Amino acid sequence: MTTFDKREEGFEKKFAHDAELRFKAEARRNKLLGLWAAEKMGLTGDEAEAYAKTVVMADFEEPGDEDVFRKVRADFDDKGIDQTDHQIRRTMDELLAQAIDQIENEA
Amino acid sequence: MQTAWCMLGDPHLAERMGQAGFVAAVADLQHGLLTCDQLSAFAASAESANVAPLVRMPEGAFGDVGYAFDIGFEAVIFPMIETAEGARALVAGGKYPPQGRRSYGPIRALPNSGLSKSGYLADANGRHLVFAMVETARTLENLNDIAATPGLDGLFVGPNDLAISLTGGEDTDPGAAEVTQALELVLSACAANDLISGIYANTLDLAFEFAARGFRLIAAGNDMTLLADAAGAMRAGFFNRLEGDKT
Numbered sequence: 001m002t003t004f005d006k007r008e009e010g011f012e013k014k015f016a017h018d019a020e021l022r023f024k025a026e027a028r029r030n031k032l033l034g035l036w037a038a039e040k041m042g043l044t045g046d047e048a049e050a051y052a053k054t055v056v057m058a059d060f061e062e063p064g065d066e067d068v069f070r071k072v073r074a075d076f077d078d079k080g081i082d083q084t085d086h087q088i089r090r091t092m093d094e095l096l097a098q099a100i101d102q103i104e105n106e107a
Numbered sequence: 108m109q110t111a112w113c114m115l116g117d118p119h120l121a122e123r124m125g126q127a128g129f130v131a132a133v134a135d136l137q138h139g140l141l142t143c144d145q146l147s148a149f150a151a152s153a154e155s156a157n158v159a160p161l162v163r164m165p166e167g168a169f170g171d172v173g174y175a176f177d178i179g180f181e182a183v184i185f186p187m188i189e190t191a192e193g194a195r196a197l198v199a200g201g202k203y204p205p206q207g208r209r210s211y212g213p214i215r216a217l218p219n220s221g222l223s224k225s226g227y228l229a230d231a232n233g234r235h236l237v238f239a240m241v242e243t244a245r246t247l248e249n250l251n252d253i254a255a256t257p258g259l260d261g262l263f264v265g266p267n268d269l270a271i272s273l274t275g276g277e278d279t280d281p282g283a284a285e286v287t288q289a290l291e292l293v294l295s296a297c298a299a300n301d302l303i304s305g306i307y308a309n310t311l312d313l314a315f316e317f318a319a320r321g322f323r324l325i326a327a328g329n330d331m332t333l334l335a336d337a338a339g340a341m342r343a344g345f346f347n348r349l350e351g352d353k354t
Contacts, residue, residue: 003181003234004260004303007159008323011108011130018128086351 021103028099030056030068033092037072041079065092109314110161112307112329114139118148120330125156133161133326136168137186143171147215150179154219163240172200173209176235179216184263184305188239191252198258201237203228206258236260238305238324241293242268254296261303261324262293266313281309294321 034052038044043051058071069088076083110131111124116139124132134141134149141149146162153160162175163184172183185197199207209231213220217227220234239253240246242265246253254262266281273285280286290306297304305324308314314327328336 002236003159004236004324007130007181008108010157014128014130084351090348090351 021100024103025096025099026059026065027056028103029092029096030059032095032099033068033072036091036095037075037081040081040083041075068092108324110324110326111158112326113141113149114329114331115334116140116142116145118145118152121149121153121158121160122156124330125153125158129158131159131161131181131324133163133184134180135163135329137163137165139163146175146180147178150215154179169196169200172197172237173212176201176209176231177213177216179219181234182236182238182260184238184240186240186265187242187246187268188253189243189245190249191256194239194253194256194259197237197239198256201235202232202258206232232258236303238263238303240265241289243272245272247289247292250292250296251299254300254302259300259302261305262297263305263307263324264290264293264322265307266290267307267309281313290317290320290322 031052034055035048037055038048038051041051055068055071059065059068061067069085069092072088073085075081076088108130110133111121111127111129112133112135113120113124114135118141121132121134132149132153134146136143136146149162150160159181160179161182161184162180163186164171164175166186169185172185175183183197183201188194188197199209201207201209203209203211211228213227213231216231216235217224220227220230222230237259238261239256239259240263241250253259266286267279269289270278270280270283270286273289274283294304296302303324304322305326306317306322307326308317309328311327314325317325
């Protein structure tokens with residue numbers, strides 16, 4: 001195996017690791033976002049957990065984050081919760097950073 | 108695979124590229140601010156972060172190819188190879204006999220390889236790679252002869268120079284139709300001669316396009332533009348958050 005093949009293999013391993021980390025981090029972020037939104041809507045305990053699961057599931061509609069944003073936006077509008085688009089997106093960014101941090105420190 | 112491309116004059120950049128997840132980093136001596144006396148520190152910095160150190164040589168520096176390998180570089184990307192004669196000079200400088208006539212003196216490469224002197228000699232021509240850059244119309248005319256040069260490991264496209272050459276000095280656009288056509292010639296020549304195909308991509312979009320075409324080694328952006336972009340994003344993010352909090 002030449003030097004280049006070895007380097008390419010290293011790159012592919014790292015790529016697979018990054019993809020897995022990203023997948024886990026987004027799922028964790030969605031759960032944290034669900035718990036945050038549940039609290040805003042006055043849900044606690046099992047109800048909050050159950051709601052967070054629906055936010056995690058919402059991310060499988062399409063690639064990217066927009067599906068998750070739309071889900072929380074719609075639920076807030078339904079319940080008359082006063083949060084701007086900016087506040088929701090910013091919370092998503094912050095919770096993603098928190099989720100990556102949590103997962104890296106667990107590894 | 109992706110490689111970082113370093114132009115700023117600091118050997119520690121290689122380590123930081125490793126921190127960012129890159130598995131290879133190019134020190135650009137042709138157009139960058141790095142100087143020859145920083146090269147061995149660049150290689151050491153790359154190795155400390157498990158990054159493969161690569162170097163783009165200055166034009167015409169055939170005699171320094173072996174030295175770049177001596178001090179630890181895994182591959183040399185050599186600009187403006189326009190003829191088979193140029194490709195042979197590149198191989199001569201970078202490979203031990205029988206392929207070339209590299210002079211023996213692997214000051215860092217031998218001790219860092221963990222091999223014996225004879226073990227390193229036997230392995231060296233496969234462990235240190237030479238890429239000829241494809242940047243001009245003349246190179247394209249001679250492409251088949253260049254690609255068939257024994258000992259050559261890869262072709263690396265410089266799409267900006269290639270655009271300038273193919274448009275007669277009218278344009279630097281790496282997305283120009285003339286360049287896109289030339290890319291197919293390069294990929295075919297690589298496939299026919301078992302060479303590694305490489306290319307520099309100015310933007311992420313171009314990097315994706317080149318990867319989709321089948322290029323194996325892609326340099327996406329360089330440290331100067333990445334730094335300016337990241338600084339701009341931080342500045343704009345701060346501004347947007349201040350504005351967002353007012354609404």
